[in-house]
Amino acid sequence: MDARVVAVGRDAEHRFSKETAPVIRLLAGLGVAGDAHLGVTVRHRSRVARDPSAPNLRQVHLLQRELLDEVARDGYAVAPGQLGENVTTAGLDLLALGTGTLLRLGGEAVVEVTGLRNPCAQINRFRPGLLRRVLGRDERGAPVRRAGIMGVVLTGGEVRPGDRIVAEPPAGPHRPLAPV
Template sequence: MELLSVNLGRPKAVDYTDQPQGLTGIDKRPVDGPVRVAAPGPKGSGASGLAGDAVCDLRHHGGDDQAVYALAREDLDDWEGELGRTLANGAFGENLTTRGLDVSGALIGERWRIGPDVVLEVTCGRIPCRTFQAHLGERAWVRRFTRKGAPGAYLRVIEPGEIRAGDPVRIVYRPDHDVTVAVQFRAETTERELLPRVLVAGAALHPEALAEARAYVAKYGGGQGA
């Protein structure tokens, strides 16, 4: 398992975002050399966990619990076949493009060591938005991406440090439950009846996703754990 590329985005003015300044950082490109990774602070005040990476819409992106976004190169390759076009590393706005790692199959709370220093923890799947759709230029993309159910993973920074392309990735901790990123994503999107199940992931789950699951259980019942 390895880190194929580290991808950073700079603020870009576009006409397809509702962000007040009309800027987005979704257009991420691979960079050479080491990149510093650290917890950026609470959502709304903090931005990306990667130095030099722009997060323009702090209402929905950035912050400690979604400091880094990772996607498997294998998923990009699969989409290339379906879309009939080339997708470079970073094409989906991911910070980390990996190889040999089942990102959407990772457990909520699973921890990865990247290179010698950095440890990241999986928190939730990526929910697609209209900015993502417009950036990619594919009709009905939000629906199509959601139906696919391979969203990639947001991660929080447990141990900071530097990473670079070519670093090995090792799974150093796997929690004792079966809630994967893909399961959590389906629970939040197409299969709401799965929301009680994700509660077993506890505090490792992104706080907003955890609150949503708890609210569902409070209304409909069926809670498990947490």
């Protein structure tokens, strides 16, 4: 199966979920037009409190539909956008990508993968018990974050459901994703 965009969303307010839309516009160096996380510097509230001048490595949040399908089998009905993602994907294992991977979305937009979303307690406020489905532990006890990935916009453009996604790994050795 080709990798595809399933849904896109944005929200001008700092709310947990994002409303889906027929199209979003990515702006180079900024993020999603009309989204509360748009900007060169951090916009996520907890990160602004720590250092408002830090670069915004979380301009775009991507989440794979396969996770939504999995949690649905566990009894958690979650629609695209409800976990706060801007782009819901299908057919691409986002969590296996390396830092610096380029994602070509549709005909124009390019997003560079910066790292993992660090799931937080807001997920349990949205659906009690869901956090343990998207934040697990490996055999060594280390956290396994499955709530999507983050990226920055290198090239702007419109992104719509049905758009093709092409992943281009960076040169050099694979660098696993870490929380950003």
